[in-house]
């Protein structure tokens with residue numbers, strides 16, 4: 001991996017991908033480090049999945065109201081797994097599309113090894129915090 005760049009961006013979320021795209025369009029050599037999935041909070045677990053789940057939730061009311069507007073809807077059913085799979089497919093498509101457009105012309109992505117997570121105090125069933133044993 002060549003670390004000799006003009007701009008090193010930590011995080012391929014909305015801010016990081018935009019900054020890298022603008023900088024590389026001005027000729028800067030850019031390296032973007034992303035520890036999880038390209039797209040960041042908005043695409044992977046925020047704006048986009050939220051909207052898809054909200055849209056899905058609205059159909060229940062619309063099916064219920066439809067008959068009063070002359071529609072015969074018949075039996076309707078809902079498949080949670082199908083919705084989650086469709087949401088995941090859309091997020092994967094968007095993430096790949098952001099990766100493809102952000103790469104051009106002089107921008108690269110780098111996935112660093114996950115950091116070794118520091119041990120955090122765990123909670124007991126009563127909710128009281130227990131601290132890791134100290135020697």
Ligand SMILES: Cc1cc2nc3c(=O)[nH]c(=O)nc-3n(C[C@H](O)[C@H](O)[C@H](O)COP(=O)(O)OP(=O)(O)OC[C@H]3O[C@@H](n4cnc5c(N)ncnc54)[C@H](O)[C@@H]3O)c2cc1C
Nearest residue numbers: 011012013014015016033034035036040041042046047050
């Ligand atoms: C549930 C939810 C719903 C939302 N809905 C909306 C909405 O409808 N409209 C709207 O405008 N905004 C919405 N937001 C806010 C929006 O998601 C954020 O404003 C936006 O994602 C911020 O972008 P960012 O680039 O600053 O950070 P992020 O998108 O969080 O990107 C940071 C990236 O950095 C990576 N990262 C962090 N540390 C490291 C490290 N040490 N090494 C490598 N990579 C690292 C993370 O994995 C992440 O991909 C929502 C947020 C949430 C949580």
